[in-house]
Amino acid sequence: MRSLIVGTGSYAPKKVLTNADLEKIVDTNDQWIVERTGIRERHIADSSEATSDLAYQAAVKALEMARLAPEDVEMIVVGTVTPDMPFPSTACFVQARLGNKKAFAFDVTAACAGSLYALATADRFVASGAVKNALVIGADTLTRVCDWTDRNTCILFGDAAGAMVLKPTDDPRRGILSVHLHADGSLANILNQPGGGSRHPFSQQVLDERLTYIKMKGPEVYKVAVRALEDVCREALDANGMTAGDLAQVIAHQANKRILDSTLHRLGVPAEKCWMNLEKYGNTSSASVPTTLDEANRAGRLNAGDALLMMAIGGGMAWGSALVRW
Ligand code: UT7
Numbered sequence: 001m002r003s004l005i006v007g008t009g010s011y012a013p014k015k016v017l018t019n020a021d022l023e024k025i026v027d028t029n030d031q032w033i034v035e036r037t038g039i040r041e042r043h044i045a046d047s048s049e050a051t052s053d054l055a056y057q058a059a060v061k062a063l064e065m066a067r068l069a070p071e072d073v074e075m076i077v078v079g080t081v082t083p084d085m086p087f088p089s090t091a092c093f094v095q096a097r098l099g100n101k102k103a104f105a106f107d108v109t110a111a112c113a114g115s116l117y118a119l120a121t122a123d124r125f126v127a128s129g130a131v132k133n134a135l136v137i138g139a140d141t142l143t144r145v146c147d148w149t150d151r152n153t154c155i156l157f158g159d160a161a162g163a164m165v166l167k168p169t170d171d172p173r174r175g176i177l178s179v180h181l182h183a184d185g186s187l188a189n190i191l192n193q194p195g196g197g198s199r200h201p202f203s204q205q206v207l208d209e210r211l212t213y214i215k216m217k218g219p220e221v222y223k224v225a226v227r228a229l230e231d232v233c234r235e236a237l238d239a240n241g242m243t244a245g246d247l248a249q250v251i252a253h254q255a256n257k258r259i260l261d262s263t264l265h266r267l268g269v270p271a272e273k274c275w276m277n278l279e280k281y282g283n284t285s286s287a288s289v290p291t292t293l294d295e296a297n298r299a300g301r302l303n304a305g306d307a308l309l310m311m312a313i314g315g316g317m318a319w320g321s322a323l324v325r326w
Contacts, residue, residue, distance in 0.1 A: 038257025079114025112314025162290025
């Protein structure tokens with residue numbers, strides 16, 4: 001038995017921060033941001049919105065599409081690196097807001113690859129018959145941990161949530177065919193948020209050294225990303241006896257248009273097969289893949305049986321791909 005994605009949903013906070021707005025905050029300009037990243041604007045959670053609030057909104061839409069009552073969800077897994085609190089999990093807050101008592105609920109941490117790690121986890125439970133349905137969410141409010149004095153990073157990120165509902169299918173032509181995941185912890189230093197955990201607990205010094213914010217060696221991440229994404233996509237195609245020509249659609253983590261263009265080029269996938277929305281949202285971390293999937297789905301770009309390749313990479317480094325027959 002395989003699991004099938006039967007519902008998608010997404011949510012972005014109302015407030016929009018444009019590149020022009022950023023020009024007033026740091027020494028940057030619209031032209032640099034557009035040319036180097038492809039981003040034009042991003043959405044920012046207001047002070048009353050936490051990650052679980054965004055996740056809940058996306059979940060409601062996905063459940064509606066799946067025609068699944070919130071109380072009947074059996075498993076909730078949230079990919080996030082900006083949880084409401086260190087504990088309990090953001091998934092538990094989502095469960096409570098859904099009025100659900102049946103589901104077990106937990107978070108997974110794989111930064112921008114979080115939604116694929118969450119999808120892989122839920123897929124195993126659904127495909128094995130252990131649960132009849134699962135709610136998978138990628139949600140992040142990275143703007144809460146952006147250093148608004150660091151132009152290298154603060155221009156990149158936005159807040160959002162995306163959700164997917166999985167159910168089992170007997171249809172041999174459809175479902176999640178494979179998920180391939182990788183990590184290389186020796187690269188932890190090129191993208192991280194060093195402060196606030198057990199290594200550098202909150203203290204005045206940690207705050208003064210700005211360790212509670214995202215630190216990234218952009219060019220190094222860029223190089224690793226292009227190579228790892230190509231490899232993990234080829235791994236997915238090879239494992240399923242497919243070639244790039246078999247793909248109807250690619251849904252990729254929206255970090256940088258240049259990374260995506262170059263990965264697609266290396267794979268031999270035409271750019272029009274990859275749904276892009278980073279110009280509107282920036283890099284939304286765990287939310288990126290499921291929000292992009294939801295947009296493509298609601299735009300009618302996905303047809304039953306289509307081969308769809310998802311890919312993501314982020315801090316860890318952690319990365320992965322999923323090959324799906326829609
Ligand atoms: O989601 C997880 C995965 N994350 C990523 O995939 C991010 C990967 N990295 C990237 O996307 C790119 O490395 C960035 C977009 C972050 C940076 O682009 P880049 O082409 O690698 O630029 P750079 O860091 O090499 O910087 C080039 C120049 C520097 O100036 P100098 O030293 O050449 O004088 C920077 O100081 O651009 C300068 N710069 C900026 N200028 C205007 C850096 N940020 C900005 C800025 N506005 N916001």
